[in-house]
Amino acid sequence: MIEPPPTPEDYRVAKQLRRRRRVRSTLIRLSVAVVAVGAVAGAIALDLPDRLAEALGPVQPVAAPPVAPALAAAPIAVPAGVVSATVDSVHDGDTLFLMLGGERVKVRLLAVDTPEIGDNLECFGNESTAYLRHLLPEGSTVSTLADVEPYDQYDRALLFVWTPTGTLVNHDLVASGYAEAVFIGGNRMFETEVEAAEDAAQAAGLGIWGAC
DSSP states (O other): OOOOOOOHHHHHHHHHHHHHHHHHHHHHHHHHHHHHHHHHHHHHHHTSOHHHHHHHOOOOOOOOOOOOOOOOOOOOOOOTTOEEEEEEEEOSSSEEEEEETTEEEEEEETTEEOOOOGGGOOTTHHHHHHHHHHHSOTTOEEEEEEEEEEEOTTOOEEEEEEOTTSOBHHHHHHHTTSSEEOOOTTOOTTHHHHHHHHHHHHHHTOTHHHHO
């Protein structure tokens, strides 16, 4: 059964969840910074005169909490059933226009959300837009794939898009720190891979996770 298209309330809830993930990431980075300060203080204590060091007692080393290393995002191969299209223009980091089946179609990239641009400019909005334009230059031929819900409430086509060289743009935006992962309604294709890419980008402080 195909679910109804996502509503503005769905997007609001998804954004709240993303903000919680961002707060969690910030707290992790702050905890690491506190541990580092403690380690510096311990080093200073070791340089005190012997009598003072004896009075204070031995300095216990502080172990840093485990932090997930940045992992290279595994590529997602172009599957069967994709439809070719030509890039007409890129509007922002997650919205573009494609020539698809002889028509100019407005596309909202699935599984991602990038910062706003223009009058509502958000941190890293211009950088995300520039990166998408780098991945999808005008006139390039791309491969597209819809999920179970092909359109949103604004009649935008919801698509996964692969570059001519086989890079899944939606996944790459998240893995490189230019977008947050967001899944709404029944469109859940590649959810595990994209969420893992976001976790790795957060751990490495890439893009929005380090600059915003």
